[in-house]
Amino acid sequence: MIARWFHRRGWSDLVIGLPYVWLLIFFLIPFLIVVAMSFGTRTSTAPPFGFGGENPAINLAGYARLFSDTLYIRAFVTSLTNAAGAMVLCLLIGYPMALGLTRVDRGWRNILLMLVILPFWTSFLLRVYAWMGLMGSNSWFNKLLTGAWNWLVPQAWDVANVPLMHSNFAVVLVMVYTYLPFMILPLYANLERLDPTLDEAAMDLGSRPFAVFRDVTLPQSIPGIIAGGMLVFIPAAGELVIPTLVGDSSSPMIGRVISDEFSSARDWPMASAVAVALLILMVGPMMIYSRFEARAQARERSE
Amino acid sequence: MTQALVRIEGVSKSFGSFQAVKNVSLQIEKGEIFSLLGGSGCGKTTLLRMLAGFEAPTQGRIFIDGVDMAAVPPWERPVHMMFQSYALFPHMSVEKNVGYGLKHEAMSPADRKARVREMLELVQLTPFATRKPHQISGGQRQRVALARALARQPKLLLLDEPLAALDKKLREHTQFELMSIQERTGVTFIVVTHDQEEAMTLSDRIAVMDQGVVRQVGRPGAVYEFPNSKFVANFLGSINAFEASVTALGDQISVDVPALGQSVQARAVGGLIVGQNVTMALRPEKITIHRTPVEGDNVLAGEIKDLAYFGKDSLYRVALPSGALVSVHAVNAARASDDDRLADWYDKVWLSFDPSSVLLLTD
Amino acid sequence: MKRSNTFLLTMLGFGFAFFYVPILSMIVYSFNGSRLATVWGGFSTKWYGTLLSNAQVGKALWLSLEIALLSSIIATMLGTMAGIALARFTKFRGRTLFSGLVTAPLIMPEVITGISSLIFFILLGQYVGWPSSRGFTTVTLAHITFSMVFVTTIVQSRMLSADRAIEEAAMDLGARPWQVLRDVTLPVISPAILSGWLLAFTISMDDVVITNFTTGPGTTTLPILIWSKVKLGVTPDINALATLIVLTVGLCVLVAGAVMNRAERRAERDRRMAYRANE
Numbered sequence: 010m011i012a013r014w015f016h017r018r019g020w021s022d023l024v025i026g027l028p029y030v031w032l033l034i035f036f037l038i039p040f041l042i043v044v045a046m047s048f049g050t051r052t053s054t055a056p057p058f059g060f061g062g063e064n065p066a067i068n069l070a071g072y073a074r075l076f077s078d079t080l081y082i083r084a085f086v087t088s089l090t091n092a093a094g095a096m097v098l099c100l101l102i103g104y105p106m107a108l109g110l111t112r113v114d115r116g117w118r119n120i121l122l123m124l125v126i127l128p129f130w131t132s133f134l135l136r137v138y139a140w141m142g143l144m145g146s147n148s149w150f151n152k153l154l155t156g157a158w159n160w161l162v163p164q165a166w167d168v169a170n171v172p173l174m175h176s177n178f179a180v181v182l183v184m185v186y187t188y189l190p191f192m193i194l195p196l197y198a199n200l201e202r203l204d205p206t207l208d209e210a211a212m213d214l215g216s217r218p219f220a221v222f223r224d225v226t227l228p229q230s231i232p233g234i235i236a237g238g239m240l241v242f243i244p245a246a247g248e249l250v251i252p253t254l255v256g257d258s259s260s261p262m263i264g265r266v267i268s269d270e271f272s273s274a275r276d277w278p279m280a281s282a283v284a285v286a287l288l289i290l291m292v293g294p295m296m297i298y299s300r301f302e303a304r305a306q307a308r309e310r311s312e
Numbered sequence: 313m314t315q316a317l318v319r320i321e322g323v324s325k326s327f328g329s330f331q332a333v334k335n336v337s338l339q340i341e342k343g344e345i346f347s348l349l350g351g352s353g354c355g356k357t358t359l360l361r362m363l364a365g366f367e368a369p370t371q372g373r374i375f376i377d378g379v380d381m382a383a384v385p386p387w388e389r390p391v392h393m394m395f396q397s398y399a400l401f402p403h404m405s406v407e408k409n410v411g412y413g414l415k416h417e418a419m420s421p422a423d424r425k426a427r428v429r430e431m432l433e434l435v436q437l438t439p440f441a442t443r444k445p446h447q448i449s450g451g452q453r454q455r456v457a458l459a460r461a462l463a464r465q466p467k468l469l470l471l472d473e474p475l476a477a478l479d480k481k482l483r484e485h486t487q488f489e490l491m492s493i494q495e496r497t498g499v500t501f502i503v504v505t506h507d508q509e510e511a512m513t514l515s516d517r518i519a520v521m522d523q524g525v526v527r528q529v530g531r532p533g534a535v536y537e538f539p540n541s542k543f544v545a546n547f548l549g550s551i552n553a554f555e556a557s558v559t560a561l562g563d564q565i566s567v568d569v570p571a572l573g574q575s576v577q578a579r580a581v582g583g584l585i586v587g588q589n590v591t592m593a594l595r596p597e598k599i600t601i602h603r604t605p606v607e608g609d610n611v612l613a614g615e616i617k618d619l620a621y622f623g624k625d626s627l628y629r630v631a632l633p634s635g636a637l638v639s640v641h642a643v644n645a646a647r648a649s650d651d652d653r654l655a656d657w658y659d660k661v662w663l664s665f666d667p668s669s670v671l672l673l674t675d
Numbered sequence: 676m677k678r679s680n681t682f683l684l685t686m687l688g689f690g691f692a693f694f695y696v697p698i699l700s701m702i703v704y705s706f707n708g709s710r711l712a713t714v715w716g717g718f719s720t721k722w723y724g725t726l727l728s729n730a731q732v733g734k735a736l737w738l739s740l741e742i743a744l745l746s747s748i749i750a751t752m753l754g755t756m757a758g759i760a761l762a763r764f765t766k767f768r769g770r771t772l773f774s775g776l777v778t779a780p781l782i783m784p785e786v787i788t789g790i791s792s793l794i795f796f797i798l799l800g801q802y803v804g805w806p807s808s809r810g811f812t813t814v815t816l817a818h819i820t821f822s823m824v825f826v827t828t829i830v831q832s833r834m835l836s837a838d839r840a841i842e843e844a845a846m847d848l849g850a851r852p853w854q855v856l857r858d859v860t861l862p863v864i865s866p867a868i869l870s871g872w873l874l875a876f877t878i879s880m881d882d883v884v885i886t887n888f889t890t891g892p893g894t895t896t897l898p899i900l901i902w903s904k905v906k907l908g909v910t911p912d913i914n915a916l917a918t919l920i921v922l923t924v925g926l927c928v929l930v931a932g933a934v935m936n937r938a939e940r941r942a943e944r945d946r947r948m949a950y951r952a953n954e
Binding site for chain 2: 838840841843844845846847848849850851854858859862863942945946948949
C-alpha cells in the first residue's frame with residue numbers, strides 16, 4: 010500500500026510538505042505572533058497582553074517609546090557600535106591570518122585549519138567563560154597588563170588593576186574571540202581560490218609585495234570580506250550571552266533589553282516591538298550580504 | 313522498406329525565448345550508427361535528451377519502434393544513454409554500476425549475474441569488477457558506462473560525446489572498439505559529437521546541425537564530397553571558397569571567379585542558370601601543386617606565401633596575382649630534406665585541379 | 676615576498692595564541708588548589724572530585740545528550756528533505772516562502788527566536804491545552820526547528836554541486852524518481868547529511884539562549900546549568916568541567932581528523948591505482 014503510494018508522485022509532496030509545514034508551525038507562526046504582539050497592549054492578566062476590548066486594537070505605544078525613551082536608543086547604538094567594532098577587529102586580525110594560512114604548506118595548513126575550527130566545536134559558553142577568568146582583576150593576565158601599564162606610563166597614572174570586566178571593551182574583545190573563526194573561514198575559502206599566478210604576474214610587471222596585495226589580492230577578496238563581516242556582525246548585533254556575562258549592565262545591548270523587557274518587566278508588547286525594530290535594522294546589511302552572495306554564486310556557476 | 317527505428321517528426325524545443333531545436337525531422341534505421349554533428353549550442357544535445365526523455369519537445373513527435381514517446385517517462389523508454397561525464401555511480405562498484413539497470417527488470421539473480429559477467433567481458437573489464445569508479449582510469453570508466461547502458465539490451469543507445477574525455481591516442485583505439493561492439497550487439501547508436509573526424513569514422517550516416525536546424529543528412533563520404541552549403545563544407549574539413557557567377561552551361565559549367573581573375577570549369581550539375589551567383593568551393597587536397605608551368609583549363613599561377621610542414625603532409629598557402637589566397641594540401645610522398653622540398657617560401661608554383669572537384673554551392 | 680610572509684606568519688602565531696591562551700589558562704586553573712578561582716594556590720585535582728560527585732552535572736549532561744540526539748535526528752531528516760526539495764524541485768507553489776523560511780532562522784537573533792518560541796508555546800498551552808508545561812518537549816521542538824535549517828544549507832549546497840547526470844543515468848536505466856533518490860541521491864549526499872547531523876547535534880548540545888527561553892523547571896541541560904553558575908562568576912569546578920569538555924571535544928576532533936586524513940591517503944592511493952590502470 011505504502012509502496013504503491015510511493016510509486017506515484019506522492020513522495021515528492023512529502024519531501025516538500027513535511028519540512029514546509031514544520032517551519033510554518035514552529036517558525037513562521039511564532040514570528041508572526043511576535044509581530045502582532047508588538048501592536049498589543051500590556052495588561053496585568055495572564056498572558057500579559059490584550060487586543061481590543063478596553064485596549065486599542067492596534068497600539069503603537071511600544072514603537073513610540075523606542076524613539077522617546079533613551080534606554081532603547083542607547084541600547085541600539087551600543088549594539089551597533091559593539092558589533093561594528095567586533096567586525097572591524099575580526100577583519101584586522103582575521104585577514105592576515107587567513108592570508109597566512111594560504112602561505113603555509115599543505116600538511117600544516119590542514120592542521121592549522123582544524124585548530125581554527127576546534128574552538129568552534131567546544132562550548133560557546135565556556136569560551137566566554139575562559140575570558141572571564143582572564144579578565145578578572147586578580148588574574149595573571151590582568152596583573153600582566155597592569156604591570157605593563159604601570160611600567161609604561163608616568164607614576165601618577167598607576168592603577169591597581171586594569172578594569173577589563175563589565176565594559177563594552179570586554180564585550181567587543183570576547184565577541185572577537187568567539188566570532189573570529191566566522192571571519193577567517195570564508196576569507197580563507199576566498200583567498201585560497203585566487204590564482205597565485207596573478208600575484209606573480211603583478212610582481213613580474215614591477216609591483217612590490219604591498220602593491221601586489223593592494224592591487225591584486227585585496228580587490229579579489231571583497232566577497233570574502235563581506236561574507237565574513239556579515240557572519241560576525243549579524244550574530245554580534247543581537248548577542249545576549251556575552252554582554253550578560255562580561256558587559257556593562259548600565260549600558261545594555263539590545264538583546265539584553267529584549268530579554269529583560271520580556272522576563273523581568275513582563276512587557277511582552279514592548280519586548281516584541283524592540284525585537285521587530287532590531288530585525289528591521291538588520292534587514293539592510295542582510296540584503297547587501299545576500300546580493301553579494303547571489304552574485305558570487307552566479308559567477309561561480311558561469312565559470 | 314522496413315519502418316525506421318526512430319522517427320523524429322517536426323520536433324522543436326524552446327527554453328524560454330531561446331529556440332534550441334527548430335523543426336527537426338529525421339529517420340534513423342535499425343542497426344546504424346547515426347551521428348549528430350555540430351558545434352556547441354547547435355541543439356544536438358537537446359535533441360539527444362529529448363530522445364532519452366529528459367526534455368519534452370515543445371512541438372513535434374518522437375516515435376521509437378513505432379511508439380509515440382510523448383507520454384513515456386525516461387525510466388520506461390527502450391533507450392539508454394552514455395553520458396558525456398559517464399555519470400557512473402561513485403558509491404557502487406563496477407559490477408554494481410553495470411547491473412543497476414537490470415535491478416529494474418524481472419530477472420532471476422543468476423541471470424542478472426550472468427548478464428553482468430557477459431557485459432564486463434564484452435568491454436574487457438572482468439578483472440576490475442569490484443573496483444569503484446574512482447579506482448579505474450578514464451578509458452575504463454568510459455567502458456563501464458558503455459557496458460551499463462548496453463546491459464538492458466536497449467533498442468537504441470544514445471552516446472553523448474563518447475570520446476571527448478579521452479586523450480588522443482586512446483580516442484582512436486576506442487573508436488574502433490565502439491564500432492566493433494556495435495556490430496556485435498546490433499544496437500542502434502546515436503552519437504552526439506562536435507568532432508568531425510570522429511563522426512566520419514564512426515558513423516553510417518551524419519546529420520550536420522547548426523543553430524537548431526539540421527543542415528544536411530547523409531553518408532560521411534557524401535556529406536564531405538557533396539556538401540549542400542558553405543556551412544557544411546566548412547564544418548567538415550577546410551575549403552577554399554570564392555564568390556562566382558555562372559557564365560555558360562553545357563557538358564561543363566563555366567563560372568567566372570573574380571577573386572581568381574579567371575574562369576573555372578566545373579562538372580555539370582542541374583538547377584543552375586546563366587548569370588546565377590554561386591560559391592565556387594574547392595577542397596585543399598583536391599589541388600595539385602607543380603613547380604613547372606602546366607597546360608589545361610583549371611590552372612592557376614601563384615607564389616608560395618606560407619607553408620606548414622606536418623610530417624606526412626604539408627599545407628601551402630599560395631598567393632595569386634589577384635591577391636587571393638588558395639590553400640593546398642599535399643602529401644609528402646617522397647622523402648625530402650630541407651633544401652629539397654616540393655616547394656619553398658616565395659617559390660613560383662602552378663596549381664591544377666579537376667573540374668569534378670569543383671563544388672558550386674548556392675547556399 | 677619574504678618579509679610579507681614573516682609578517683603573515685607572525686600574525687598567524689599571534690592569532691593562535693589569542694585562540695588558545697584563554698583555554699590553556701582555564702585548563703591550568705582547573706588544577707588550582709585555591710578556592711579563589713583566579714589566584715594560584717598549588718596543584719590539586721580536588722575540583723574534579725567535587726565535579727564528579729555532583730549528581731546535578733551528570734543529570735544535566737545526560738539530558739543534554741538525550742535532547743541533542745533526538746532533536747538532531749529529526750532535524751537531519753526534515754533538513755535533508757528541505758535541502759532536496761529546494762535543490763531538485765525548482766517549481767512548486769510557495770517555493771519563495773519556503774526558501775525564505777529556510778534562511779530566516781539562520782540570521783534571526785537567538786533572543787528573538789527564543790522569545791517567539793516561548794510566546795508560541797505559552798499561547799498554545801493556554802488555548803490548545805498542549806504543551807501543558809515547558810520542558811523536554813518544548814526544548815526539543817525548538818532545537819529541531821533552528822538546527823534543521825543548518826542541515827538544509829549543507830545538503831542543498833552539496834546537491835547543487837553534485838553531477839545531475841548520475842541521477843538522470845539512474846532514471847535512464849529504469850529507476851523511478853523515488854528509486855533514484857534511494858539508490859543514487861541519498862548515498863551520494865550521505866557525507867553532507869552526516870556533517871549536517873553532526874552540526875545539528877553540536878548546536879543542540881551547545882545552545883543556551885533558546886533553551887533558556889523554552890525550558891521549564893526541572894529541565895536543566897548542561898549549558899543551562901553552566902549558564903546559571905557562570906552568571907555568578909568564575910568558580911574552580913566550572914574550570915574543571917570546561918577542561919573535561921574541551922579535552923573530550925578535542926579528542927573527538929583529533930580522531931575525526933585522523934580518520935579523514937586516512938580517507939584522503941586512501942583516495943590518493945586510489946588515484947595512483949587508476950593512473951597505473953591507464954597503462
